[in-house]
Amino acid sequence: MMPGRAGIQSVEVGYAVLDALASAPDAMMLRDLAAACAMSAAKAHRYLVSFQRVGLVAQDPATSRYDLGPTARRLGLASLARLDGLAAARAAAARLCEAIGHTTALAVWSERGPLIVHCETPSCQPLTIGLRLGSVMPLSSSATGRCFSAWLPREQIAPLLARELDVRPARHAARLTTESGWAAWAAAVRARGAGAADGDLQRGLASLCHPVFDAAGRLVLGLVTLGPSTAFDGRAGGAIDKAARSAAAALSREFGGTNDGPAPPAARPARRSR
Structure with missing residues (x-):
């Protein structure tokens, strides 16, 4: 929070859950997510329930793992588009x-x-x-x-x-x-x-x-x-x-840059990856 400005602490605490999901290479189990956020599983679960309601988080019903949801992707893509x-x-x-x-x-x-x-x-x-x-x-x-x-x-x-x-x-x-x-x-x-x-x-x-x-x-x-x-x-x-x-x-x-580098090699017969 910026000095001298009032904020909502629960939002800042909850952000740790989203940040952990964004930093992980794959979807996470509740226990691993809670550990990454240094909070109890019960507390992390309450945040996850709220985030699911607004689409920031999604849970796979087959594995019970959590990942970023459609709203999070939409926000990220909107930011990147700018x-x-x-x-x-x-x-x-x-x-x-x-x-x-x-x-x-x-x-x-x-x-x-x-x-x-x-x-x-x-x-x-x-x-x-x-x-x-x-x-x-x-x-x-x-x-x-x-x-x-x-x-x-x-x-x-x-x-x-x-x-x-x-x-x-x-x-x-x-x-x-x-x-x-x-x-x-x-x-x-x-x-x-x-x-x-x-x-x-x-x-x-x-x-x-x-x-x-x-x-x-x-x-x-x-x-x-x-x-x-x-x-x-x-x-x-x-x-x-x-x-x-x-x-x-x-x-x-x-972007103000250049792609100067080695000249492309001559075309060769296609090779298939095995």
């Missing part, structure tokens, strides 16, 4: 979607990882995918996560990556948890110019995520393109890669 430059990014995503005939999306970094804040799906090729507004993408197995992991400082992503690999072990987990292994892996992603995945996150789905930088050279957005593996040309230097790379570079200029 970020400078996001309007231009949405327009760029729409143009790219029309140009390539595949779904495009925008992702920003959040306390829980890369967060999808906008999606564009072509009417000519509707695609049913597990990508929704408010989705948090895994760092190790999604193109979006690989993009953010490669261009953000290791100390920023390390805690989330460690928790993710503990819950969902990946084939390459060992090298991602060591500094040298992560450095080599991140360097390979940066050399390619984008995060890429084909079947890693969802069978039959391929995707790319190109970075967008601000004037200070910081990663501010991920420009995502995705489609069915059978139709999506996700090759480095391929048609979609070139179009998305150009769109991401234009967006970086909108």
Whole structure:
């Protein structure tokens, strides 16, 4: 509370419950949530009941676990929509979607990882995918996560990556948890110019995520393109890669930055992830 101004203490105490849910990698049991907030389970439950009534919290009836609800997501997305430059990014995503005939999306970094804040799906090729507004993408197995992991400082992503690999072990987990292994892996992603995945996150789905930088050279957005593996040309230097790379570079200029880096490699025959 700001000095000299009266507030409502119960609101400030209750915020600890929301903050704990926002900071956790997954939905939480009541006992774990109460411990994270340093309050009794009975007290935490009273706050959860009120937050459920207004949609800030939701409880899974099958597991009894609690997570942020639809009202919390709506507030977060409304805040993100007001970020400078996001309007231009949405327009760029729409143009790219029309140009390539595949779904495009925008992702920003959040306390829980890369967060999808906008999606564009072509009417000519509707695609049913597990990508929704408010989705948090895994760092190790999604193109979006690989993009953010490669261009953000290791100390920023390390805690989330460690928790993710503990819950969902990946084939390459060992090298991602060591500094040298992560450095080599991140360097390979940066050399390619984008995060890429084909079947890693969802069978039959391929995707790319190109970075967008601000004037200070910081990663501010991920420009995502995705489609069915059978139709999506996700090759480095391929048609979609070139179009998305150009769109991401234009967006970086909108933010005062640049995407100068290694030239895209020549197109190679597509390789399927196993």
